[in-house]
Amino acid sequence: MKMLNTLLPALVAVFSTSAFAGEAQIELKEGAGRDTVMANCVMCHSIDYIQMNSLFMKRTDWQATVDKMVNVMGAPISQDDISVILDYLTTYYGVE
Amino acid sequence: MDRRTFLKGLVGGVVVTWPGLLVPRSLRAGELPIGAVESAVRAALSGKKPLIKRTYRPPNFETPVRAFSGVITPNDQFFVRWHLAHIPQVAAETWRLEVGGDSVEHPFELTLDQLKRDFEPVELFAVCQCAGNRRGFSEPHVPGVQWGAGAMGNARWKGARLKDVLARAGLKSDALEIVFDGADYGAIDETPDFVKSLPLWKALDENTLVAYEMNGEALPHWNGFPVRLVVPGWSGTYWVKQLTSISAMPKPETGFWMSRAYRIPKDKFPHIERFLSQEGEDNTPITDMVVNSLMTNIEEGQRLHAGKPVTVKGLAWDGGHGIRTVEVSVNGGRTWRDAQLEQDYGRFSFRAWHHTFTPRRGGKSVLMARATNRQGSTQVYELIFNPAGYHNNVVQRINMVVA
Numbered sequence: 001m002k003m004l005n006t007l008l009p010a011l012v013a014v015f016s017t018s019a020f021a022g023e024a025q026i027e028l029k030e031g032a033g034r035d036t037v038m039a040n041c042v043m044c045h046s047i048d049y050i051q052m053n054s055l056f057m058k059r060t061d062w063q064a065t066v067d068k069m070v071n072v073m074g075a076p077i078s079q080d081d082i083s084v085i086l087d088y089l090t091t092y093y094g095v096e
Numbered sequence: 097m098d099r100r101t102f103l104k105g106l107v108g109g110v111v112v113t114w115p116g117l118l119v120p121r122s123l124r125a126g127e128l129p130i131g132a133v134e135s136a137v138r139a140a141l142s143g144k145k146p147l148i149k150r151t152y153r154p155p156n157f158e159t160p161v162r163a164f165s166g167v168i169t170p171n172d173q174f175f176v177r178w179h180l181a182h183i184p185q186v187a188a189e190t191w192r193l194e195v196g197g198d199s200v201e202h203p204f205e206l207t208l209d210q211l212k213r214d215f216e217p218v219e220l221f222a223v224c225q226c227a228g229n230r231r232g233f234s235e236p237h238v239p240g241v242q243w244g245a246g247a248m249g250n251a252r253w254k255g256a257r258l259k260d261v262l263a264r265a266g267l268k269s270d271a272l273e274i275v276f277d278g279a280d281y282g283a284i285d286e287t288p289d290f291v292k293s294l295p296l297w298k299a300l301d302e303n304t305l306v307a308y309e310m311n312g313e314a315l316p317h318w319n320g321f322p323v324r325l326v327v328p329g330w331s332g333t334y335w336v337k338q339l340t341s342i343s344a345m346p347k348p349e350t351g352f353w354m355s356r357a358y359r360i361p362k363d364k365f366p367h368i369e370r371f372l373s374q375e376g377e378d379n380t381p382i383t384d385m386v387v388n389s390l391m392t393n394i395e396e397g398q399r400l401h402a403g404k405p406v407t408v409k410g411l412a413w414d415g416g417h418g419i420r421t422v423e424v425s426v427n428g429g430r431t432w433r434d435a436q437l438e439q440d441y442g443r444f445s446f447r448a449w450h451h452t453f454t455p456r457r458g459g460k461s462v463l464m465a466r467a468t469n470r471q472g473s474t475q476v477y478e479l480i481f482n483p484a485g486y487h488n489n490v491v492q493r494i495n496m497v498v499a
Contacts, residue, residue: 022139023152044181044283046153054131056237065239072352074286093131 026051033088040077040085044069054093062089128232132242141318145172150241154178155318159246164392164411167441167448168221169249171311176318177226177247177332179290179353180282186338188314188322193306197275197343201266208322211308214264215256218305221445222328223250223413224335227358227382231485238485245390250413250446253326255307259300262344270346272373274299276325279338292334293349294327295371303328303416303444306339328444329384329416330369331486333358348373357484358382364480365487367473368415384415387475388489389422389449389467399497402457410435411446412467418443420470424451428462428493435465443470461496 023046028034041047057065066082066089069075077085090096128136132150139149139157147157155176163173188208196203206214225248232242241247262274273293280290298304305326308315315321320337327334333353348354359379369383389412400406412419418440423432435451455461468474475489 022137022149026135026152044287046151048135048149048151051135052129052132052150052242053239054129056129057239061239072288072356073282074284074288076284076286 029092031088031092033084036081036084037088040075040081044073044075050089050093055095057094058096059086059090059094062086062094128242128244129237132232141176143172143316144176144318147173147175148244148246150243154181154183156241158243159249161246161390161392164390165409167250167411167438167446168311169251171251171313171316171319174249174251174316174319175226175247177241178280180280180287182281182283183338184279185317186279186322191322193323193339194341195261195265196341197345199268199271199344199346200262201268204265208308211256211306211323215260217254218257219252219254220303220305220328221250221252221441222326223248223385223444223446224332225385225413227331227333227486228484230488233488233490234481234485235479238483240485251310252312253305253307254309255305255323255326257302258304258306258325258342259302261306261342262299265344267344271296271344272346273349275343275345275349276336276339277341278320278336279340288352290336290353291349291351292336293345293354294334295373298327298330331358331382331385333382354381359484360482360486364482367471382486385413386487386489387414387419387467387469387473388412389465389475389492391463391465391492391494394463394494394496396494397497398494399499400455400461402455402498405452405454407450407452408463408465409448409450410465411448413446414467414469414473416444417469417471419447420468422449422465422467424453425464426453426455426461429464432466455496455498457498461498463494463496464491466491
C-alpha cells in the first residue's frame with residue numbers, strides 16, 4: 001500500500017522510540033564517512049543491515065548494493081555521498 | 097585454533113575424511129558471516145518472546161532452533177520477516193479486503209466478519225519458510241538477510257479458500273495471475289510496494305487460503321494481522337501479510353518483487369513447480385520448497401556418554417508431496433538407518449521424527465539426517481549455489497563428542 005510520507009525525520013524518531021527501540025543501540029564503526037552513511041541509510045532501514053552483511057563484500061558488491069538502493073528502492077542519495085558511502089563501507093565493512 | 101578459525105579453513109566446501117567419500121560442511125552458527133553473528137542479539141518484539149534479531153527495521157527476527165521441539169511453532173516464537181519499514185497497526189473493525197482486478201466480473205469488498213461468516217472455513221497445517229532460510233550458510237556468502245536455520249515455522253491455519261473468494265467476484269476467462277497487496281509500505285514513496293502474484297492454478301488450489309487464524313488465535317501483528325495469504329508448499333514470499341487487495345489480472349505482474357526479486361536460475365532446480373507467466377530467459381520465480389530436515393535437540397559439539405542410548409529428534413518438510421523417509425547416520429554418512437516418523441499432520445506440515453542410537457567411543461561421531469519426499473527428491477550434500485541464497489537443503493552435520 002502506498003502512502004505519502006512528508007515527515008521523514010519525524011518517522012525516524014518514532015521508530016527509535018517504539019517497536020524498534022533496540023535500533024538506537026546500534027553503532028557503526030568510527031571512521032571517515034560514517035555520518036554520511038547515517039544521514040542517508042537510516043531513512044529507510046536500520047543500519048544493522050550493514051553489519052550483518054559483513055565481512056564478505058568487495059567494493060563492487062557494496063557498489064551493487066548502493067546502486068540497488070538508489071535505482072530500485074529510490075533512495076535520494078547524491079553522487080558525492082555515494083562515493084563517500086562506498087569508501088566507508090569498503091574500508092570498514094568490506095573485503096578486498 | 098579456535099572453532100571460527102577452524103571453520104574458516106573449511107571454506108573450500110568439502111572435507112575429505114576417507115578416500116572416495118566427500119563429507120559436506122555442517123549447518124553451524126559459526127558459518128554465518130562474522131558480522132551477522134556479532135550483530136545478532138536476542139530481542140523481543142511486542143507480543144513475542146525473544147527471538148534472534150537479524151535486523152530491527154524492517155523487522156527480521158529468526159526463531160531459535162530449540163523452539164522447534166514440537167511440530168507446531170508457537171505464535172509468539174514464529175519468525176518475522178518484512179521488506180518495508182512501515183507496518184501499520186491494522187484494526188479488525190476498519191480493515192477491508194478489496195477483491196477486483198481487470199479479470200473479474202463483480203469487484204467487491206469484504207469486512208473481517210464477512211470473510212469469516214460468508215465462506216466455508218478451512219483448517220490445515222502448513223510450513224511457512226522464507227525463501228532465504230539458511231542464506232547465511234551460502235558459500236560464498238551472498239548479500240541479504242543472513243538467516244540461520246530458523247526463518248520458518250509450522251502452524252495450523254484457518255481461513256477461507258482463495259478460490260471461493262474469487263468465485264464470488266466471478267473470474268473472467270482471461271485471468272492469468274492473481275495479484276496480492278498488503279498494508280505495509282516503504283519509508284519513501286519511490287520504494288516499490290511489496291506486491292506478489294500467483295499463477296491462476298495455484299491461486300485456485302483448494303489449499304490456498306485467505307487466513308485469519310493461526311494455531312487457534314488471531315494472527316500476531318508481526319505475522320500479518322488481521323489476514324494473510326497462506327500458500328501451502330510455496331515459499332513464504334507469497335504469503336502476503338496484512339492483506340488488503342486481491343486482483344485477478346490478464347497480464348503478468350511486473351513490479352520489482354515479482355520481476356526481479358525472489359528468482360532462481362532456471363535450470364538448477366529441475367523438480368520444482370513452474371510459474372510460466374513469470375519465467376524469464378535465465379531465471380524464474382522461486383515456487384515450492386525443496387525437501388529438507390532439521391535436527392532440533394542435539395547441538396554441535398554436544399557431549400554424549402558411550403553406551404548410553406540417545407534419541408535425536410527433528411523435523412522434515414517439503415513443498416507438498418509429503419515426507420516418505422528420514423534417514424539418520426551417526427558415523428558421518430557411512431551407514432544410514434531409517435528414523436521413526438511421527439504423526440502425519442498433512443503433506444504441507446512439518447513431519448516430526450526421532451531416532452535412538454547408542455554412541456560408541458572412537459570413530460567418527462558425526463550425526464546427519466536426510467529427508468526424502470514422496471516424489472523421490474532428497475537433500476543435497478553440496479549447496480546448489482544461486483546468487484540470492486535460496487533452496488539451501490544441504491544435509492546437516494553435527495559433530496558429537498563421545499566420552
